[in-house]
Amino acid sequence: MKLVMKKELERICNVALEKQGYSKEDAARISEVLIATDMFGIHSHGTKNLYMYIEKMKQGGIDIKANPEFIVEGPAFAVLDAKDCIGMKGTRIAIDKAVELAKKTGVAYVGVKNSCHFGAGTFYVAEMAKQGMFGMIMSNVDPNMAVPGGKGMTLGNNPIAYAFPRKGQHPITFDIALSVVAALKINKAKMYHQEIPDSWMVDPDGIPTTNPQYYQEGGALLPMGGHKGYGFSLLVDALSGFMTSGNTCKDIESWCFNLPNKNRVSHAIICIDISKVNPDGHFEDIEEDYLQYILNSPKAKGTDHLMVPGQREWEKYDKDEANGVRIPEDVADSLLKLADSINEKIDWRDIDE
Amino acid sequence: MKLVMKKELERICNVALEKQGYSKEDAARISEVLIATDMFGIHSHGTKNLYMYIEKMKQGGIDIKANPEFIVEGPAFAVLDAKDCIGMKGTRIAIDKAVELAKKTGVAYVGVKNSCHFGAGTFYVAEMAKQGMFGMIMSNVDPNMAVPGGKGMTLGNNPIAYAFPRKGQHPITFDIALSVVAALKINKAKMYHQEIPDSWMVDPDGIPTTNPQYYQEGGALLPMGGHKGYGFSLLVDALSGFMTSGNTCKDIESWCFNLPNKNRVSHAIICIDISKVNPDGHFEDIEEDYLQYILNSPKAKGTDHLMVPGQREWEKYDKDEANGVRIPEDVADSLLKLADSINEKIDWRDIDE
Numbered sequence: 001m002k003l004v005m006k007k008e009l010e011r012i013c014n015v016a017l018e019k020q021g022y023s024k025e026d027a028a029r030i031s032e033v034l035i036a037t038d039m040f041g042i043h044s045h046g047t048k049n050l051y052m053y054i055e056k057m058k059q060g061g062i063d064i065k066a067n068p069e070f071i072v073e074g075p076a077f078a079v080l081d082a083k084d085c086i087g088m089k090g091t092r093i094a095i096d097k098a099v100e101l102a103k104k105t106g107v108a109y110v111g112v113k114n115s116c117h118f119g120a121g122t123f124y125v126a127e128m129a130k131q132g133m134f135g136m137i138m139s140n141v142d143p144n145m146a147v148p149g150g151k152g153m154t155l156g157n158n159p160i161a162y163a164f165p166r167k168g169q170h171p172i173t174f175d176i177a178l179s180v181v182a183a184l185k186i187n188k189a190k191m192y193h194q195e196i197p198d199s200w201m202v203d204p205d206g207i208p209t210t211n212p213q214y215y216q217e218g219g220a221l222l223p224m225g226g227h228k229g230y231g232f233s234l235l236v237d238a239l240s241g242f243m244t245s246g247n248t249c250k251d252i253e254s255w256c257f258n259l260p261n262k263n264r265v266s267h268a269i270i271c272i273d274i275s276k277v278n279p280d281g282h283f284e285d286i287e288e289d290y291l292q293y294i295l296n297s298p299k300a301k302g303t304d305h306l307m308v309p310g311q312r313e314w315e316k317y318d319k320d321e322a323n324g325v326r327i328p329e330d331v332a333d334s335l336l337k338l339a340d341s342i343n344e345k346i347d348w349r350d351i352d353e
Numbered sequence: 354m355k356l357v358m359k360k361e362l363e364r365i366c367n368v369a370l371e372k373q374g375y376s377k378e379d380a381a382r383i384s385e386v387l388i389a390t391d392m393f394g395i396h397s398h399g400t401k402n403l404y405m406y407i408e409k410m411k412q413g414g415i416d417i418k419a420n421p422e423f424i425v426e427g428p429a430f431a432v433l434d435a436k437d438c439i440g441m442k443g444t445r446i447a448i449d450k451a452v453e454l455a456k457k458t459g460v461a462y463v464g465v466k467n468s469c470h471f472g473a474g475t476f477y478v479a480e481m482a483k484q485g486m487f488g489m490i491m492s493n494v495d496p497n498m499a500v501p502g503g504k505g506m507t508l509g510n511n512p513i514a515y516a517f518p519r520k521g522q523h524p525i526t527f528d529i530a531l532s533v534v535a536a537l538k539i540n541k542a543k544m545y546h547q548e549i550p551d552s553w554m555v556d557p558d559g560i561p562t563t564n565p566q567y568y569q570e571g572g573a574l575l576p577m578g579g580h581k582g583y584g585f586s587l588l589v590d591a592l593s594g595f596m597t598s599g600n601t602c603k604d605i606e607s608w609c610f611n612l613p614n615k616n617r618v619s620h621a622i623i624c625i626d627i628s629k630v631n632p633d634g635h636f637e638d639i640e641e642d643y644l645q646y647i648l649n650s651p652k653a654k655g656t657d658h659l660m661v662p663g664q665r666e667w668e669k670y671d672k673d674e675a676n677g678v679r680i681p682e683d684v685a686d687s688l689l690k691l692a693d694s695i696n697e698k699i700d701w702r703d704i705d706e
Contacts, residue, residue, distance in 0.1 A: 023662045032567075056526075062503070069515065072631075072632060073461060073629070074426060074458070074459045074630070075429070075458040076428070076429040076459045076460040076461075077458075077459040077625070077629065078629045079630065079631075079636060103429070105427070105429040105430075105460075106428060106430040106462070107458075107460050107462040107623075108460060109427040109459070109625055109630060111630065121540040127439045134591065134592070135643045137543075141622060146653070147647055147650055147659050148659075149652060149653055149656040149658075149659050150647075150650050150651060150653055150659055151651045151652065151653045151654075151659070152650065152651050153389040154646075154647060154650040154651075155647070162584075162588055164591055164595075172587070172589065172591075174587070176578075176580075176581045176584065177704050178577065199608070201550070204655065206653020206654060206656070207654060209663070211617045223534065224577055224581055225529075225578055225582070226579035226581075227662070228529045228577055229514075229577075229578070231527035231529065231662045234525070234527070234647075234661075235515055235527065235663060237526075238487065238517055239487070239625075240638045241385065241639060242631070242635075242637075242639045242640045242643070243487070243625070243627070243630055243631055243636060243638070244631070244655045245631060245633055245635040248437070248639060248643040248646075249643075250642075250643060250644075253429040261488055269375055270429070270460075272592075272596070272670055274596070276427055276430065277425065277427070277430045277432065277462060277464065277596055278425075278427060278432075278595070278596055278597070278598060280598055282595075282596070282598040283595045283596060284595060286595045286598060286601060287591065287595045289601075289603075290590060290594070290595070290602075290603060291599040293601075293603045294503075294507060294508070294587075295505075296561070297500055297503050297505065297507040298503060298504045298505045298507075299502060299503055299504065299559065300502055300504045300555065300558060300559020300560065301504075301558045301560060303559070304500075305502075306500050306502050306503055307502070308587075309580070309583070309587060315513035318557035330578060336477075338378060343573055
């Protein structure tokens with residue numbers, strides 16, 4: 001584990017992006033997403049990926065010069081053509097638009113097409129919540145789940161995230177993908193030759209298996225709740241891909257396994273201005289009452305305390321904000337490659353925790 | 354199983370409602386929801402419940418004379434105070450408003466407070482989809498699920514339904530509750546003293562159990578995907594209860610176990626006018642392309658064909674539309690009680706299927 005000051009992480013990421021040709025402002029806005037994501041502890045989606053995003057730029061899979069453009073606009077909606085820019089850039093433009101529209105009409109939908117992997121949804125929905133909004137974001141991804149009754153990778157485990165403000169505290173943030181577990185967990189089991197529960201994936205015949213070796217060898221992840229996760233996956237493709245005339249899962253390749261190719265994922269954002277829809281201002285009181293009811297509900301044998309969505313993420317975020325960002329070795333390795341590639345040294349230190 | 358003509362079901366339901374004091378128009382709109390729900394095969398939420406709704410009216414839990422009123426209105430949003438009217442009446446008013454608003458601004462949110470059990474979401478979202486909309490509806494309910502790490506019934510398995518149009522076919526309709534399985538399944542296992550998979554519920558200590566006898570004896574349903582279902586349950590309470598300053602799960606009692614009490618559930622509707630957000634008109638082509646990709650994807654060993662959400666429901670609907678409505682014995686028993694209470698005879702016949 002490494003400990004690195006936020007400012008130092010910003011410096012490295014900004015320099016790396018500016019060297020690719022990004023403006024100071026663009027670089028800062030992209031870095032901010034990635035660094036916050038590490039602070040949330042979602043290390044698979046944070047600064048670790050910047051080296052690969054830049055590789056993707058170099059190989060033609062991300063267009064550095066792209067200027068995303070709104071191709072549809074109306075009172076409570078907009079569609080952004082992200083034109084293959086880096087995911088964080090287009091997605092932040094879309095978020096800003098969603099908030100702007102919701103402040104006028106109360107509710108907004110913003111779709112994004114021709115985007116690239118936006119990282120973790122938490123950052124974006126938290127940005128909306130900080131401005132008093134209920135915010136939701138979803139994205140399609142390359143197929144990795146089986147259809148119930150099917151075999152092979154057909155559906156995307158399309159992530160869905162939402163957030164809303166909480167009185168005197170960080171927003172409630174929720175951020176999941178629709179598979180029973182993340183591919184990461186199966187790859188780990190694969191590496192250590194461990195068995196997995198038979199609810200996680202199917203083998204090449206579409207039969208539930210405890211053998212993780214089938215992953216990326218004809219197997220597929222299972223959707224959470226079977227047909228329920230399937231329906232949510234289709235929902236995401238409808239609101240992102242169908243609605244924007246963008247790509248659906250079926251036409252999407254992994255952003256990181258196919259660096260020269262455009263990723264062209266589609267996103268959907270829903271934003272509601274709480275102060276407009278709830279003009280009495282009772283939202284946060286009712287919310288707090290409900291959250292306290294949950295937190296104080298009876299605990300199962302062996303459980304110390306219950307949590308609200310996003311609580312663990314914000315606890316890490318606050319600690320990192322105060323003491324520096326804690327990053328695991330795989331992220332450090334990738335940052336080191338990044339720093340080397342731009343002839344920079346990273347000022348950080350090893351810590352035990 | 355009984356076979357009854359749709360017109361005959363309408364006659365019985367309409368007479369029963371009109372005898373309570375509903376106008377011809379109100380009665381027809383309420384009956385339509387319940388009958389369609391039986392035609393979809395969602396018999397737990399259809400005409401079977403009309404006898405109990407009327408009992409609830411008689412015992413003071415539903416206000417027959419209530420006139421739902423919009424208490425908040427804006428360009429793309431509205432909040433309806435349903436004033437304890439029967440769920441189908443208020444919810445249809447809210448749906449109509451959502452479509453009206455979406456036609457103007459492209460996107461609409463409509464919340465409903467002080468409502469009663471609306472039945473199944475499928476009818477309402479299908480109504481929106483038939484008018485070219487993407488429609489979504491959700492409701493909170495009385496608590497029946499444990500919080501991950503908790504014990505006892507704390508969260509509602511808050512249903513979520515959505516629909517969107519499909520070219521030349523019935524809309525895609527999706528309608529689920531957030532528990533791993535419906536309480537109905539556990540009650541069935543309880544009745545027949547069968548074991549259940551340990552992923553369905555927890556015992557009174559909050560430990561996963563295979564013994565259904567704990568249901569309503571200190572046990573609780575488990576949310577689908579653990580923390581994922583928990584987060585979706587909170588989402589529904591936020592968009593319905595917090596947003597409307599209505600009740601959250603914690604204050605809601607079962608509509609049918611507590612007939613004299615008001616149910617006071619909250620709902621949320623999201624409606625998007627597809628023709629506005631996707632003015633090119635490509636939504637349904639991209640959709641069909643994607644659905645065909647799913648339907649033609651490889652099948653697991655032992656599976657004949659794959660399905661899209663709502664397919665089974667619409668197949669029953671069409672067959673019932675042509676040949677008469679097929680209803681199981683428990684629904685027939687309830688309808689018989691209803692008919693007796695209004696001195697009517699039902700013209701139906703026994704069938705084998």
